Amino acid sequence: MSSPGRRSRKRGPAPQQRSGPPRGRSGPARPPEVDPARHAALELLTSVRVREAYANLALPGILRRHRLSGRDAALATELGYGTLRAQGLLDAVLAACIERDYDRVEAPLKDALRLGAYQLLRTRVPAHAAVHGVVELVRVQAGSRSAGFVNAVLRKVAERDEAAWVDRLAPPAADDPIGHAGFAHAHPRWIAQAFADALGAVDELDAALAADDARPVVHLLARPGEITAEELALVTGGTAAPYSPYGVHLEPGSGEIGELDAVAEGLAVVQDEGSQLVALALARAELHGPDGGRWLDLCAGPGGKAALLGGLVALDGGTLDAVEPEEQRAELVRGATKDLPVTVHAVDGRDSGLPEGAYDRVLVDAPCTGLGALRRRPEARWRRRPEDVSGLGKLQRELLLAALRHVRPGGVVAYVTCSPHLAETTGTLAGVLRRHKELEHLDARPYLPGVPDLGDGPSVQLWPHRHGTDAMFLALLRRPA
Numbered sequence: 001m002s003s004p005g006r007r008s009r010k011r012g013p014a015p016q017q018r019s020g021p022p023r024g025r026s027g028p029a030r031p032p033e034v035d036p037a038r039h040a041a042l043e044l045l046t047s048v049r050v051r052e053a054y055a056n057l058a059l060p061g062i063l064r065r066h067r068l069s070g071r072d073a074a075l076a077t078e079l080g081y082g083t084l085r086a087q088g089l090l091d092a093v094l095a096a097c098i099e100r101d102y103d104r105v106e107a108p109l110k111d112a113l114r115l116g117a118y119q120l121l122r123t124r125v126p127a128h129a130a131v132h133g134v135v136e137l138v139r140v141q142a143g144s145r146s147a148g149f150v151n152a153v154l155r156k157v158a159e160r161d162e163a164a165w166v167d168r169l170a171p172p173a174a175d176d177p178i179g180h181a182g183f184a185h186a187h188p189r190w191i192a193q194a195f196a197d198a199l200g201a202v203d204e205l206d207a208a209l210a211a212d213d214a215r216p217v218v219h220l221l222a223r224p225g226e227i228t229a230e231e232l233a234l235v236t237g238g239t240a241a242p243y244s245p246y247g248v249h250l251e252p253g254s255g256e257i258g259e260l261d262a263v264a265e266g267l268a269v270v271q272d273e274g275s276q277l278v279a280l281a282l283a284r285a286e287l288h289g290p291d292g293g294r295w296l297d298l299c300a301g302p303g304g305k306a307a308l309l310g311g312l313v314a315l316d317g318g319t320l321d322a323v324e325p326e327e328q329r330a331e332l333v334r335g336a337t338k339d340l341p342v343t344v345h346a347v348d349g350r351d352s353g354l355p356e357g358a359y360d361r362v363l364v365d366a367p368c369t370g371l372g373a374l375r376r377r378p379e380a381r382w383r384r385r386p387e388d389v390s391g392l393g394k395l396q397r398e399l400l401l402a403a404l405r406h407v408r409p410g411g412v413v414a415y416v417t418c419s420p421h422l423a424e425t426t427g428t429l430a431g432v433l434r435r436h437k438e439l440e441h442l443d444a445r446p447y448l449p450g451v452p453d454l455g456d457g458p459s460v461q462l463w464p465h466r467h468g469t470d471a472m473f474l475a476l477l478r479r480p481a
Contacts, residue, residue, distance in 0.1 A: 034140055038115065038133045040066045041079035045111040048084060048379050055084055055379050060258070073256070078215070083118040084378035085213060089186040090117045093165045097156035109146060112138050116154045121162040131155065177202045185209035190386045191371060198420035198461060198471075211465035216375045218250040218257060219469075221271040221304070224311035232268050236260055243451045243467070244276040246308070269336065271304045272376070274462045274469030278416045279305045281447035281460075281474055282361050283312050288410030288481040293318020296359040298349040298403050301329030303336030305365055310340035321359075323349045350398045354406060362403040365416045366396040366428075372418040372471030375464060389423050396428045404436065410481035412442070417473045420461055425473040429459065433477075442476040 040062050047053040047062070059080060063073050083090065094113050095102035105113070112134050119130035131154045139147040160168070170183035181202070182192030187209050195212075196205050219241065222232040229240045232248045241247025248268070250257070262268040295313050300306040300322035310320045319341045324330040330346040337344070345352060349364075369388050374381045396417070403413045417424045433439060443458040445451075453466045459475040 033132075033136045035133045035136070036066050036068060037072045037075040038079060038137060040068055040076040041083065042111060042115055042134075042137055044076075044080035045083060045115060046108065049107060049111065052383075054377070055081060056377065060256075069256070078123070079115060079118065081215070081378045082122055083114050085375075085381070086118055086122060086186040087114060087379075087382050088188060089162075089166075089183060090114045090121070092169050092183070093117055093121070093157055094153065096165075096169060097153050106146075108142065109138070109150060112150055113153055116150065117157045120154065120158050121165065127158045131158065178205065181205045181209050185213045187212070187374075187381055188384075191374075191381060191384070194371060194421045197422050198425070199463075204465065207465040208463060211463070212375050212471075214375065214464075216464075217468070219271060219273045219276075220248040220250065220263070220268045221276055221308060222246045222248060222268055223266070223307065225315055226311070227262065227267040232262055235262055236268075241273050241276075243448070244273045244280065246280075247271075247273045247276050249273075266338075269304060269307060271308070272373070272470045272472075274372075274467065274472035275305060275418075276308060277448055277451065277462065277469065278365075278414065278472050278474045279308045279363065280312075281444055281476065282363055282412065282414035283309065284447045285361070285412040285414070285442060285444075285476050285478075287360060287412060288478065289408075291316075291318075291360050292408075294359050295320045296354070296362045296403075296406055297322045297365070298352075298362060298399060298406070299365045299367065300324045300333045300344070301326065303333035305363060306333055306342060307336045307340070309363065310337045310342040314341050319343070321345060321354060323347060323352050323354070325349065350395075350402050352402070352406075356405045357408050359406050359408060360411045362407045362411070362413045363416065364399050364403045364413060365418075366392075366399050366424075368392055368396065368417040368419040368424045369421060370418050371421055372462075372473070376470065389421055393423060393428060396424060397431055400428065400432050401435075404432075404439070404477070404479065407479050409479055411479055413477045413479070415473075415475045415477065418470055420463070420471045420473060425461070425475075426459065429475050438480050440478040440480065442478055444474050444476045447476070448474075 043062050044055060044059055047058045048055055068076055094117055116130055116134035119125045120127055135147045135151045138150045166184045171179035173180040178192050178196050179189050182189045192209060195208050196202050222229045224246060229246055229248055233240050236250060238248040238250040241249055257263055257270055293313055293316055295309055297306045297309055297320060301324035306322040313320050322333050322342050322344045324333050324346060325348045327346050330344050333344045369384055370380055400415050407413050415429060441458050444460045445454045445457050454460050462469045462472045
């Protein structure tokens, strides 16, 4: 009953509540708690996406801007590189956790979601810390509504671990073993197929892709004539490489490589042991006739193998000509080979103008897709496309044919690619050998002493899971005397 003197009011329906913050409010309601390591990792993802930057080149500057070192720098590196490596797998999981079309999610939010999902699925970071850290970043950069969306999605991701998500989303291993392995180890299917083709079977594919998806050990080259591998291992805290007499391995967490005294002083450079081995094989290969000490690196940029070959030929009083068509990269070669008997030529290796039939040893480290070094280039597997392979084939053949013109009778050419793709390795080689039946295809295995599991020869394919190296291909061709 209504009170005397007071009119009864008819109540209408309760106003509908909004799920987000008041309109016009885009900033955080409380002071942000931004973690600098996660902030740096997210900035790396943005740089790779927006500027198509190379992660290994962009990260040092980002770490300096955020003044990160030690454990914080290591965390930022792990989160940034790991998220880039696992992008395809993370996108599939995130798409399964979002009701709307994942392709329509704003790109910056995708970066944040990937960063959070990587921590939840592939690190030991506690789930609440992983979600909270990313949500706070989004609150600062995009507002509370976006932060709420990211929070909800990441909580769905956290409902399963990586193995459970793979079981739910990957193609069945029994029906599609290559597709299953590619999904489980975050590789595009066409790359997983290329690995399987080069291995000759799917039995090793899981191991090969798992090794390619793992964080790689840093490899150093002890520059010949400057420092021994044993001395370098002692001053850096590393261990001597198992196969290269000039190699040293550094475990993760060894600090900023450029700050090591031996690297800063030019006594050592970062170089994968596989790259060392293929250059050493050329230097060891048997010639017909004496070695006159005149060597050629026909694809020298950015200069790592030229530095090794230049150091080796200098020990015997020889010289090295190094060819790199791009002036900027040619300058890098000059810097890498400073104080060595190396002459750098900024010309096209297919038509360099250098003397023909004059060189004892010629290296063709041909431009390729780089599928053999995906573990060191975390963003590359999602940038490369199958059509890139055919686009490089003509250039690879022309460079190898040019090398054969430059080598003297009895001299040796090393054809090298940082890729196991058959079209870039045995495919290119077979085409040249059909054209030049007089060439002797040397068995490369004896020139890699102590290296196991090199197959039937005569060419050699190195693998991360077998040898702990990048997937380098090597063929040695000798011109008849």
